[in-house]
Amino acid sequence: MKDLSFTGKISLRTLAVLALVLVSGLLFFPMRHKPRPIEPTPGMETSRNLWVRVLLFDNMREFVLSTPFGFTVWDGDGQIPVQFSESCGAVLAGVLEGGIVIGEHIFGGHVRIEPDDPFVFSVNNEKYRGHLQLIVDSDGKSFDVINSVPLESYLAGVIGEEMPSYWESEALKAQTVVARTYCLFMKARFGSRRKWDVKRTQANQVYGGMSSESPMVWDAVRQTSGCVLVCRQGDGEKIFPTYYSSTCGGHTEDSSHVFGDSYEALRGVPCPYCEDVTRRSFFQWSTVSFAAADVSRRIIRRYPRFKSLERIVAIEPQEVSEYEGFKRNCSLRLVGVNGRSKTLRAEDLRLTVDPTGRKIKSNSYEITLRGKQFVFSGGRGFGHAVGMCQYGAEGMARKGKDFKTILSHYFPGSSIRRVQ
16 A cells, blocks of 8 residues: 555554554544534634644654644645545554655655634644644655644643642642743744744753643633743843743742843842742652763863863862752852863753753752762752742642732733733
8 A cells, every 4th residue: 555655664563553443443433423512622713812822743654644634734835635535544654755644645854734613633642732734854764743732722631731630729720820921921922933942841840731631620720721920031021031940949040040140030038938838858858879970071062161170070069059057059160170161051961961850850969079979968949940840839738828819929020911
């Protein structure tokens, strides 16, 4: 069959997924004549400035595409659109000589896939709402998979990934406003320079599509519909990057100390709320150690300007925020074997040494060299600690605070506005 030969070699994983779809019908049609009801996708009629382009996958070569009631493919090269009916079932999408192949049809290097009502589709058995774009990379051998989705439907796939959906409703509402604002800020700041606005990973916000939706999450989205945070900037009020992290450890941090940007609403504030509700291993974390040679190699590889140090043999606090009961490193002085030294932001060092962020959980720690190991001890908090403390928001909600109070606490001087 033509649609199974365009890549020359179909991956075993793709064949397995295709078999799963065709044999068991798990995606959208467990019974051909009685499809499982799917809630329609809200916001399809909204202005495109309130849609989000989410990079689902990059460097992809092929995947199994399915929709419950068919779809239309629009070719960026101006060809007549091709309609795929419900009877087509699952089809294979891939790349061939710089073009996109879907089923038995060959298109140009940029296609838009529009599912029929209720506007949902599946990529390798993962369900999403809205539309799908496939854009071939410059090498002509792979493509990016981008989900164009209405903002409110996007949020329904984010909130349950970033915060447990069983948490207090006011905490979920606060999370929704923060996630909505962050998304629109990233879209405005970076979207015009690239093919997508945000990634689906922790690089921006975790987005799980329809599998992350729940009635509690949808309630939070609907009850805060269009609400964003703004703060004074220059001669007016504008949205800003509403950062958030798991557990601040007792006090949030100024954004200028962590990310280098400065906003009135991103000043550090006391947080007496997270300690009683967070996990013990988040509030105070265990000592961890890394081979000094590996730490040196990772930093120099990531930041070539540190090559002049030759080998890093000492790491010392340089700028530190001091709070009641604990300190947080803002920047660190790195000393080379030749005696030279340079400065690195603590957050950059943390994620360079531990890209997962799950060992060195925060920037509140003491660092010492013991033998051939850099040891991080006395750790407190989980995450960068800028903006909203998520466990703190839950703690406030449990004490009866509403989402507006939560947001005004963690983003001092901010106001809520509604986008149209």
